Each structure stands twice: as C-alpha cells, then as structure tokens.
Amino acid sequence: MGKVISSHAVSVDGYITGRGAGPGHGLGDGGMLFDWYFSGDTPSRVFDGFRLSAQSARVFDELAGRIGAVVAGWNTYEDSERFGGGSPHPNARLFAVGHPGAPEVGERQTLVTTGIEDAITAAKQEAAQKEAGQRDVGLMGGGVLAAALRAGLVDEIVLHQVPILLGGGRPFFQELPGHVRLRLIEAVAAPGVTHLRYAVER
Numbered sequence: 081m082g083k084v085i086s087s088h089a090v091s092v093d094g095y096i097t098g099r100g101a102g103p104g105h106g107l108g109d110g111g112m113l114f115d116w117y118f119s120g121d122t123p124s125r126v127f128d129g130f131r132l133s134a135q136s137a138r139v140f141d142e143l144a145g146r147i148g149a150v151v152a153g154w155n156t157y158e159d160s161e162r163f164g165g166g167s168p169h170p171n172a173r174l175f176a177v178g179h180p181g182a183p184e185v186g187e188r189q190t191l192v193t194t195g196i197e198d199a200i201t202a203a204k205q206e207a208a209q210k211e212a213g214q215r216d217v218g219l220m221g222g223g224v225l226a227a228a229l230r231a232g233l234v235d236e237i238v239l240h241q242v243p244i245l246l247g248g249g250r251p252f253f254q255e256l257p258g259h260v261r262l263r264l265i266e267a268v269a270a271p272g273v274t275h276l277r278y279a280v281e282r
Contacts, residue, residue, distance in 0.1 A: 148215025
C-alpha cells in the first residue's frame, strides 16, 4: 500500500494562496507561488506544459509520478472551478471531500460526504489498483491536511517553499490538537523554490 502525502507550494510565511482567493481565482494575488512550474528548461515527464529547473523537475516528477489518487477539500475544489470536472493530476482520480447535498461531481471525480477517513480509504483503494499498489494518495488543501493529521493518516509533508512573504491569504497549516513532529528527509534548493520533504513521525 502506498503513502498519504501532502505536497504544496507555500510562501515563507505559510500561505498557499494570496489575498482574494475564490472560484476562478484560486491563488488570489499569490500566483507567483506557481512560477517555478514554468521558469525552467526541463519538461515535466508527468504534467504536460510544465517546464521546470533540472533540480525541481527531479523532485516534482518523482512525487507526481507516485500519485495514484488525489483527495481535495471542498474549498480547494470550488476555488479550482471543480477542476473542470476532471482531476488536478493527469493520471489520478479525484476524491472531493464534500457535504451531504453537495452538487454532483464529474466522471473522473468521486464525492465523499462521510469525512476524511472514508475519503482516504477510498482513494487508497483506487491507488492500490495501479502498479501493484505502490501508488500514493495526494492531499490538496490546508483543511484536508489538518483533518488527515488529526486522524493520524499522513505519512509525508512536502513544502515547495517560494521565497516570498505574501502577508495574507489562506494559511496552509490550521490549528491542531497537539504537536506533530516531522523528520526532514530531503532539502533541495532550486531556482525560485526550495523543496522540503518531511516524514510525519508517529
């Protein structure tokens, strides 16, 4: 069975969006958080159109190539215009954590209204059908990460830290009931971003 990982671009002061984020404008005024996806000469082997630095391409493609299913929170889902009825990942089904009465989702999407544990269980079952069960589940959104951390379900947190202080927006890390200890696995400095990969210690 694969791992449950969270991998997000984040400012140095901990925001995953700038101010004014909402449907159709998912990053608000924080669009520079994604500049490193397109500022290099190395095409991604997973995402068409991404051209990264050589350092970022290695880290990004290794992570993206492991993903077999994605779990996203409802705010992320709505702010991303429901991913156009598809998935944010070209090779992975999306599981949207919603609420009873939420609108229908697209063909490449599954709506889960019974909480983060059920969403991750369903996503793991989907990911296990690929490559002998070695694919991982990716988490999208600060609320989903916080809920999964509270439930003890997260294996790794990857921060693609962009050297900017946004000063406001949507914070990545939300309040937790206690400390969560992390162990640094890898730190890679790249143009416009530093990739920090942590294991969640239990």
